[in-house]
Amino acid sequence: MSDSYEEFRDRVARIYDAKGNKKPMRASRSQISVDHDGYVVIRxxxxxxxxxxTGILMLAVAFFGVKGAVMSRLGPDFYGAQAQRLEPASVLEQVGAWTMRPDPVSRWVAAQISSLS
Structure with missing residues (x-):
């Protein structure tokens, strides 16, 4: 009886000393198999x-929020004229002009901000 208990304690000690068992495993993302010794192995x-x-959504909300706030403050006509002024410039300024173009989401945000004032 004591020999089997010693063997059991040794197996338990090996399980707890293994490096792979430090992180908790997710039950839905695990693979269960039976070892050649008959042990059930969960990997x-x-x-x-x-x-x-979440981060991408927060960036999009911040982008359209700031764009709408600037459109609300400057007015959509002046804002559109300033964005078009950057188009014939360098490639970087053309990319900036493309992102600054008035779009329906920014116009809606600007209208909501203007209605609060």
Whole structure:
């Protein structure tokens, strides 16, 4: 009886000393298999690249919010004229002019900000 208990303690010690068991595994992202010794082995599946959707959404809201605030402050006609003024310049300024063009989302944000004043 003591020999089997010693063997059991050694196996448990090896499990806790293994490097791969420091992170908690997700049940939905795991692969379960039976080893050649009859042990059930649970391996975590590799995770693919994740897209930070929250950060992208926050950047888009901030971009359209600032653009709408500037349009509200300057007026849509003056803002559009200033954005068109950058178009015949260098490539970097053309990219800036393309992003600064008045679009429906920015116009809506500007209208909402103007209605608050």
């Amino acid at each position: 975590s599946a590799r995770r693919g690249p994740q897209v930070p959707w």
